[in-house]
Amino acid sequence: MAILHFSHGPSSWLRQAALGPCRLIADVYIPFDVFRVETKNKSNHERILLAIDAVTGELDPYRLEEGFIDGIVSFRTRNAIQASVSQIQLSNLAMDHARRIIFNRGFFRVSELQMTTTCLSENLHFPYWVGFHAAGSMARLSVINAISGRAEGAKLRGLLSDWLCPDSNVSTPKIVPQTP
8 A cells, every 4th residue: 555655646746756766665653642532611512532642742633533442453563653742741732632623613602611631542553654765865755644645744754754863963964175
């Protein structure tokens, strides 16, 4: 599936023109903590299931359905990034995102809002496909969500670049002038 996404279709042609040909594809797994946010707005009760990334907390959360547990598979891989954000911070992020969901439906409909969060699962890893592209001496990444098949943006590419090369400073190379 990953090879098809990186090598066929109009988006692959654009990606190849901008980044160069895809030289290698790898799967990477990013940890998410799953929270149930229970809201009470006047007499309306709602449960929202959100998966918040446990590496930076900055990636877009997943909104899950109640039966998401049925699709979970367990295996070992060295391409799994370690979690680094505390569960308290992730719980606050889940509550903030749920609050945005409710406010987007209508700010003036909100009255006496009460929210509680419960962690359902820690370090549930979601799969992504990473394409390594090369054009000349420049190497670049592209990332595709392995669940939805959609291309991911700069936040995830930055997270993966930092994970792959944690101590590198590739953005500011030093050029030493040659003497004649």
